[in-house]
Amino acid sequence: MHTAKLTKLIEDIDHTDASKRRAAAENLVEGDERAVYPLIKALRDENFGVQDAAMHSLMEIKRESTAYMLLPLLREDAFLRNTALAIIKEIGKVAVPLLTILLKDKDGHVRKFALDLIYEIQYCNYPEKIVKLLMEDPNANVRAAAAKTLGILQHKEAVPQLINALRDEEWVCFSALEALTELNDERAVDSITSLLNNPSETIRYAAIETLGKISSPQSRKPMIEHLSKADLLEKKATIKSLIQTGTVPSVAGISDDLINMLNDGEWEEKIIAIKGLVLLKEKRAIYHMIDTAGSFDVSVPDNDEKVYIIKQAVQSFGCNDLLIDTLSNQSLRYRGKAIAIDIMGDLRCKEAIPILIKLLNDQYRDVKRSIIKSLAKMDDDKAKETLLNSINDPDSHIRKTAVTSLGKMGEMSAFEPLKNLLHKEKYNDVIDAFIKALLTINSTLFLSRINEFNENIQDIAARYASERGPAGG
Numbered sequence: 001m002h003t004a005k006l007t008k009l010i011e012d013i014d015h016t017d018a019s020k021r022r023a024a025a026e027n028l029v030e031g032d033e034r035a036v037y038p039l040i041k042a043l044r045d046e047n048f049g050v051q052d053a054a055m056h057s058l059m060e061i062k063r064e065s066t067a068y069m070l071l072p073l074l075r076e077d078a079f080l081r082n083t084a085l086a087i088i089k090e091i092g093k094v095a096v097p098l099l100t101i102l103l104k105d106k107d108g109h110v111r112k113f114a115l116d117l118i119y120e121i122q123y124c125n126y127p128e129k130i131v132k133l134l135m136e137d138p139n140a141n142v143r144a145a146a147a148k149t150l151g152i153l154q155h156k157e158a159v160p161q162l163i164n165a166l167r168d169e170e171w172v173c174f175s176a177l178e179a180l181t182e183l184n185d186e187r188a189v190d191s192i193t194s195l196l197n198n199p200s201e202t203i204r205y206a207a208i209e210t211l212g213k214i215s216s217p218q219s220r221k222p223m224i225e226h227l228s229k230a231d232l233l234e235k236k237a238t239i240k241s242l243i244q245t246g247t248v249p250s251v252a253g254i255s256d257d258l259i260n261m262l263n264d265g266e267w268e269e270k271i272i273a274i275k276g277l278v279l280l281k282e283k284r285a286i287y288h289m290i291d292t293a294g295s296f297d298v299s300v301p302d303n304d305e306k307v308y309i310i311k312q313a314v315q316s317f318g319c320n321d322l323l324i325d326t327l328s329n330q331s332l333r334y335r336g337k338a339i340a341i342d343i344m345g346d347l348r349c350k351e352a353i354p355i356l357i358k359l360l361n362d363q364y365r366d367v368k369r370s371i372i373k374s375l376a377k378m379d380d381d382k383a384k385e386t387l388l389n390s391i392n393d394p395d396s397h398i399r400k401t402a403v404t405s406l407g408k409m410g411e412m413s414a415f416e417p418l419k420n421l422l423h424k425e426k427y428n429d430v431i432d433a434f435i436k437a438l439l440t441i442n443s444t445l446f447l448s449r450i451n452e453f454n455e456n457i458q459d460i461a462a463r464y465a466s467e468r469g470p471a472g473g
Helices: 003-012 018-030 033-042 048-060 064-075 078-104 108-121 127-136 140-152 156-165 170-183 186-197 201-214 217-227 232-244 254-264 267-279 285-294 302-315 321-328 334-346 350-361 365-375 381-390 396-409 412-422 428-448 455-468
Strands: none
Touching (some): 003 033, 018 048, 033 048, 033 064, 108 140, 127 156, 140 156, 140 170, 156 186, 170 201, 186 201, 201 217, 217 232, 232 254, 232 267, 254 285, 267 285, 267 302, 285 302, 285 321, 302 334, 321 334, 321 350, 334 350, 350 365, 365 381, 365 396, 381 412, 396 412, 396 428, 412 428
């Protein structure tokens, strides 16, 4: 920025007109170190718009000098302190070297603020100084912040000190457990299991959760022993943690409890319930798994992975009557029904063919398309006959799915019906599917008879044939 413009903006940031002060604060984002102090002063402006503009400009001037000049605000009132913390966090790694001096500050609050910033930035090139705070700082809040920060930094060298911190005050112990969860180091398991006898319910519960997340086989026996003396809440937590280690304890009604967890829990609990039900080989859970998968909004990208996880779990039970019976369950929403059909196709579940064919009269297009795709995976004459009939379906989407499926199968008996229907097809995307299928089934035969078709089809076929390379069949 030109010096004259910078000077003018610095003057305007003290203007009597709030709109001019705000505009100056916004435009100083393009300034250098000379803009930092005026912007910091503007954080105290009586106008919220000016304050906000100054904060966002300082966030964009990601310089070490910016962070350095903000550090004194950590001793100010809550608003200025929190604003400074937000800006320094946004500045990021370049600010971390400046924080080391704050770790020696006489004020415990300032030491904790420095640790909180390192935790948020998730970077530090002097973790040994944080280990020292964990071991020696007289302030329990600082020790707790140090423990938590060592976990997020993945500083495994601190595991012995974190284990010692489990004997510290409750809040420090809790933070040490959080850190050991992040580090996932089995060296801590014995010390964590000893906390199952801690008089604090909060510590016991946190220890149980940590053992589940570390998932070490050596924690199974102590947790199973703990079940007999745990109350209802701890018992549920212990069962969840045991399942995470690959063990399902012999507890009356556990299958029903896990099915309830699958139906009512958050996603993390659903995953644990699914794992436990698979370990128990509890086929009654099949319907509930499929119904859960069908409840996810397919427009949310992350839900694809969730559906995949559930489908893999259901497939582990193999083709069975309870899986097939889901298709007759009127309470199963159509999305769940489509997922069940996909699973049957992946399992090559021939026992399901009669009901799949019957369901082709289903009113939902997605269900019908899923049926066609699944039937195409089964080496069965009745399934092939159904696919051939489906290329005449009045719904172009259904026709396209059937044509594409027959093409992928390389089903030679479909060649003539496909060729004949291609003359009548009106929709370009379905015409493309017909041509691709015929080229896949027998490209030599199809191209030898290409003159039977109109010029549009000939052009499309020539293009696809050239993309496929030398003719075959």
